[in-house]
Amino acid sequence: MKIAIFPGDGIGPEVTAQARRVLERLDLPRLVLFEGDVGGIAYRRHGHPLPAETLEMARASDAVLFGAVGDPSCDDLPRAMRPEQAILGLRAELGLFANLRPATLFDGLEELSTLRPEIARQIDMLIVRELNGDVYFGDKGIRTLENGDREGWDMMSYSTGEVRRIAELAFRAAQGRRGKVTSVDKANVLETSQVWRDTVIEVAASFPDVTLDHMYVDNAAMQLVRNPGAFDVVVTGNLFGDILSDQASVCVGSIGLLASASLGERQTEFGTFGLYEPIHGSAPDIAGKGWANPMAAILSVAMLLRHSLGREADASRVEAAVAKALADGVRGRDIGGSAGCTEIGDAVIERL
Ligand code: ATP
């Protein structure tokens, strides 16, 4: 089991150090860990935010654990050399086409949610967002019309192949959860959504143990705050997923608690190759202070165990240890507590 760890910038190294300790504590068979540079630190050491050796390390691994990239001292560099290019480059080079973001409210943290506690308590969903297609990657441009107006356009497209692979991934994820997929589209007005919906229905036939329903994105945005307990796995395109996953994250509270996975097509010996990272960024304002909450990075390890290493039992163990620590009152500064980064790492490891 080869894991590449790319701590990156800001609080990235602090939180991944704790995540690494958790991973090492699990006694996985034949675990090999490598560390590589990405982001601003890679630019300073190697002259590029995503050095060739880092990319090679990712390709040779079963999974990547990623910290964060972002460095205010790089703001004046040309775009291609900025730290953020490292994550975009990794996604493109590694063919990561699916972004998975679980949204779960931990017991006792209802006050962090923007929703009423009785509604917030029901949230336990996984948003599966397509990452390589849609309006972000179609033909686009700006032209000047005869009357002098400027006109911009972005072409939205989805092929059956693109929809099929993300849908299959969502259905497989639902089999390990509550067995329900909600496909979100805008099939009443968009042709892309018609192809999306037809293809999802076709894929559903191979998963008789999973129930499928369809929802228009406008309705989904409403239901997410009105009745979030109705969602298990939500599968949607790049644009709708971008919006809904941020909406879901404020429904469950702190940025320091949310993990994400980006999965590719490559199958490893144990599961699907993927890159795992907290949804928070490099947070330069608190970097080096020992204040960062490493729980999102630790929960990223749980996702890594589940999707890339086929270690569901270990994944659940890690999630349970985080939940227990929170229930016992271990709180980072981001959620109104005073526990430091290492202290939170210790608390989780103690409860593993
Ligand atoms: P980037 O540009 O890399 O996204 P950022 O400054 O936008 O960095 P974010 O991670 O997006 O930082 O988070 C915004 C703020 O939330 C941070 O400035 C920090 O104060 C707080 N924050 C983020 N992550 C954590 C964490 N793990 N623990 C504690 N506080 C955090």
Ligand code: MG
């Ligand atoms: Mg940010």
